[in-house]
Amino acid sequence: MSTVYFLIVVVLVLTAYFLGARKASGAVAGGRGEWHSLPAYHGLFSASAVFIPMLALYAIMAPLAASYIDSAALSQFDPALVAEPLQRGALMRDASALAAGQYAGAPTPELQAAANSLNSTRVVTSWLILIIGCLAGLGAMQYARTRISPAFRARNSFEQITTIVLLACSAVAVLTTIGIVFSVLFETLRFFSKVSPIDFLFGLQWSPQTAIRADQVGSSGAFGIVPLVAGTFLITFIAMLIAAPTGLFAAIYMAEYASPKIRSIIKPILEILAGVPTVVLGFFAALTVAPLIRGWGEQFGLTVASESALAAGIVMGMMIIPFVSSLSDDVINAVPQALRDGSYAMGATKSETIKRVVLPAALPGIVSAMMLAMSRAVGETMIVVMAAGLAANLTLNPLEAVTTFTVQIKTILVGDQEFDSAKTLSAFALGFVLFFFTLILNFIALRVVQRYREQYD
């Protein structure tokens, strides 16, 4: 039925466009003289006058109809049964199956009544939506037609409509972010009703196993995130130690030294590295780098865990090199040639010019590139899942296994879960803290750029 609705929308919009444009151009026969806007703008104005209300009405009415359909069907059952959420879900599934003719057993009279109610309310509501929508569309078309006159500034009105549509699209992105924050926030608050935030933020032990049954042993649960913070930052630190200099120097080479030909080869290759799926990098870390490091470590008589922070950090560093180099390359290229010329004309050599003029001028952009790369590293999951291990050791020794926020979130949420246990809810609290970290990193990056950006007109 919604297909029919949208077909009608298309037909009405096109009709509105052509009627609007024709009315404007037909009236023009005597010469364009006093008409403010071209016929196409009158057409566009009419079309959007039809399109926007029809779309908005559907967006409002469809969810209302769905909840009405459900409540009408559920009213057929005993209210006591319906009060229980799980029971309610099961009843609705049965009723839908019966309504679609796919119910296996013999239906109870209540179920049959619910299915009948579903079938009839569905038909009624979709017709209702269709009729209201069409009336609104036709009304809007009529309204738009009466507006068409030589003095009507359709061109300007359409401009305003365009602005509103663009605004609405960017609002979707913003609202989505806010929605995610709140959904995580509510689960986090539920978690904090079970575990105190002080224990969570400052506890030195992380062992999220909680007893599911009262008679289970050894699963008291400890939710202190300090080992995770240490692990995350240890790995991120190692990654940045590798990516920051390598990426920056690669960027300087590409922007300042490489001939256009070499640059046209290197840059795409680096971008391919950025496109390698992290799963692939993950098993590269776990199966190639980690054994290699352990082998070297053993030659020097060191004990190296087979899933070491070092292996995960190195591979993660390789993953973010392209981020650092590509962004830094862009900001170094954005430094005006005039500054380089000024420096060369003073008798500076190339490396003096880069060190004293180009890099200081590009510094804000480079810092923000580093911050963005760092927030990538903090939030990266697959590599650490495969290469960093699960043991929540509180250590700064890169040769031991550590664990990170993302690894723990993934571990907690994989498989069957009880959604009211502290263990499961702790994943949301971890997610919230992680989100907060990356938010701060991005915020710092933005502030640095705004504060120190030079205006090169």
Add this chain to the structure above:
Amino acid sequence: MDASTRTPTLSHNPRILAERETKIVAHDVNVYYGEKHAIKDLSIDIPDRAVSAFIGPSGCGKSTFLRSINRMNDTIPSCRVTGDILVDGKNIYDRDLDVVQLRARVGMVFQKPNPFPKSIFENVAYGPRIHGIAKSKADLEEIVVSSLKKASLFDEVKDRLDHSGTSLSGGQQQRLCIARAIAVNPEIILMDEPCSALDPIASARIEELIDEIRQNYCIIIVTHSMQQAARVSQLTAFFHLGDLVEFGDTDEMFTTPKDKRTQDYITGRFG
């Protein structure tokens, strides 16, 4: 060697060359950008302690020749220079010449003011620092202050030497660039349309400044404004399509040009 034998395109001998030492001698210079022949067999003698102006329509090669004098054309990969350019009798295109030292002796001021995104002080201190001119911190301060004074900018910025050079107005930025160039004690200052991005009042201040400092330097200025050339220069060279058409005393050039093309240009018939 007599100037006229090396500069066949000259229509008369500049009086001023006889009075002053010759600083720069160019002989049969050709400059190519890839296939494009930008300067053709150019020969010219440029005197010390005077202002020489290069004028001519866009694309005539005047900026190209200017940038050959401190070898800034080296930064353009497709650019090729043949012939000799001698500064104090030494060929600057010799293999053993250090281009970094050359550029310390030949300062340059660009069309658009290009102060570095550093403080005013650091902008002027840039050259002395990289060339190790200043012996001490006090020495460096001394150089910065005197350069700013010579560029008649000191009084306007003395209370905010730590502010960014880019926070100044366009005219002040250009004087800062001149101070920056002066700070390394160059012998020659090349100016590539230094006033084209400035308003008339700022331009007038730059012109005054050029007039004040010309006693101490060999200054070459490329300009699109013939009035400016007439006001600031003692010698004028007219370029057209890669040729040096005419070179002589400024007052004679503007009153009695010898070449038809020069006359057409300065009377505004083309350009």
